[in-house]
Ligand SMILES: Nc1ncnc2c1ncn2[C@@H]1O[C@H](COP(=O)(O)OP(=O)(O)OP(=O)(O)O)[C@@H](O)[C@H]1O
């Protein structure tokens with residue numbers, strides 16, 4: 001599913017003429033098989049989010065290559081990557097990233113609109129998704145009218161509505177209480193089993209790390225461990 | 231992303247800031263209306279003057295005055311004209327150089343008399359209302375107004391005419407005029423003494439009324455043979471009332487035509503015929519010459535006014551630029567999220583350009599409607615004001631402002647172009663929004 005080869009990244013800081021280079025990732029290589037749940041752990045500032053942003057195409061690597069579903073995405077241009085994200089990736093963010101002026105329904109419908117799916121099909125898919133995350137009764141609510149857990153479910157519904165083979169999550173439980181977290185983890189495992197969706201999850205949380213088939217540990221931008229669970 | 235969805239998206243966004251969008255549309259509408267109304271004056275006056283010019287002349291006629299040194303046109307020249315490309319007919323007339331008196335029973339009329347070449351008159355488009363063309367030398371055709379202007383020799387001359395300047399209906403010659411024999415009185419002089427002679431002419435046809443209401447045709451059209459007879463009698467060319475001793479033998483010398491008109495087969499050929507005549511050193515005139523200069527002048531005026539109007543739209547475009555820039559800034563977090571889940575920069579750009587052109591289009595539509603209203607008001611009100619101010623009646627049919635479809639097309643194109651251009655930079659900025667910064671609410 002995902003192949004990371006010799007990936008390095010450094011940020012350039014400061015104004016022109018007075019620039020310093022900050023190396024965040026060094027020589028990362030790993031492989032994620034289809035249907036796996038892989039978690040990424042590490043201390044704050046170890047480069048976890050940077051790694052995920054590289055895989056998502058939000059930033060471009062200084063060196064190395066990223067291959068997803070046999071496509072060398074690290075060589076894509078911006079439009080190609082956007083298209084690829086729409087087709088193959090779903091995202092769950094720590095602070096949900098819902099569009100505040102859109103209702104739960106409209107937020108979930110957005111990827112379908114972007115993909116150009118007909119209105120009729122859209123309606124069915126969106127309502128199905130709302131049911132799946134148990135938010136049928138909240139379809140007309142704006143994000144500000146939903147609890148954190150409900151908002152996270154909307155964002156999961158939005159990530160899933162196009163049924164992507166891969167979901168990337170950066171601290172998905174960061175803003176949730178432990179009970180809601182349980183719910184979410186169960187849901188992730190369910191989706192993984194039933195639909196074979198591959199997950200790549202960043203977390204601080206041991207609970208979350210436990211649901212992974214494998215854990216990758218980063219320290220100071222280097223991969224120090226890749227633990228395989230039974 | 232489907233166009234319909236993009237459109238719905240835009241409407242949603244515009245609803246979020248109705249007042250700002252409304253103000254921008256208003257500015258655009260004002261610019262557009264300003265452009266149209268301004269240019270419509272040039273279009274209106276041009277139309278009015280053009281219509282006036284065309285009404286006074288027949289457009290595909292080229293009048294030929296003579297050769298380069300003023301020599302008259304003779305049959306030899308006529309033959310050349312008829313050979314030219316794009317010529318339908320060449321009419322030529324020689325006037326009788328005195329006013330002949332025509333009389334029958336108790337009626338009498340002074341009428342201008344011309345010798346015409348009938349086949350070419352017919353070819354040029356002249357038509358008979360009744361009767362036929364002359365065959366014998368003494369047969370004539372009369373103009374439409376000849377009969378209504380035949381004056382009864384008896385009765386009070388003050389009470390003969392109606393308000394149109396014609397003989398009152400009940401006093402008019404009411405017999406069938408076709409086949410009537412009139413006597414035509416022609417005078418001659420030998421220097422001191424004037425004598426008259428009567429010629430009998432038979433009316434065989436009546437011309438149709440001239441195309442324009444104000445035109446009167448009171449002529450008597452005679453044959454060349456009859457003119458020859460008249461010339462022999464007076465001893466002068468064109469039967470002029472002059473001392474014949476000053477002329478050589480009139481029958482031997484060829485008398486040039488008074489009026490020669492080349493009729494082009496269509497409007498496009500007029501210019502061509504005109505040029506051919508010029509090449510052959512004839513002096514000629516056609517309305518097209520005059521129209522060309524006028525058209526150039528008005529085209530410059532129209533372009534100038536449209537240019538000034540465009541400046542108004544450009545000023546409005548600053549508003550659009552502003553509105554769009556603010557819209558992009560406001561929506562930056564949303565745009566970031568959309569990009570993150572897979573909206574391509576192309577789509578984002580298209581949405582914003584669509585939005586600015588939509589503002590332009592609505593502005594143009596409102597502007598066009600307003601311009602029409604203003605134009606109607608100007609056409610209705612300005613003559614009244616001018617009449618009141620100068621105490622003088624405006625010429626009928628004078629139009630100050632006219633909005634042809636072309637002007638609408640030009641205005642819409644300029645409006646759209648300017649609004650799209652002013653939306654281009656904000657749209658580009660939207661595509662450059664950094665996903666991560668936007669999601670961290672850093673923009
Ligand atoms: N846009 C940026 N420009 C410069 N430096 C950056 C940028 N983004 C991240 N960094 C730096 O890169 C390093 C790794 O950051 P990153 O966000 O990947 O850490 P993280 O492992 O996700 O930490 P956390 O667990 O706190 O989220 C940090 O030292 C950070 O300061």
Ligand SMILES: [Mg+2]
Nearest residue numbers: 048049050170
């Ligand atoms: Mg992080």
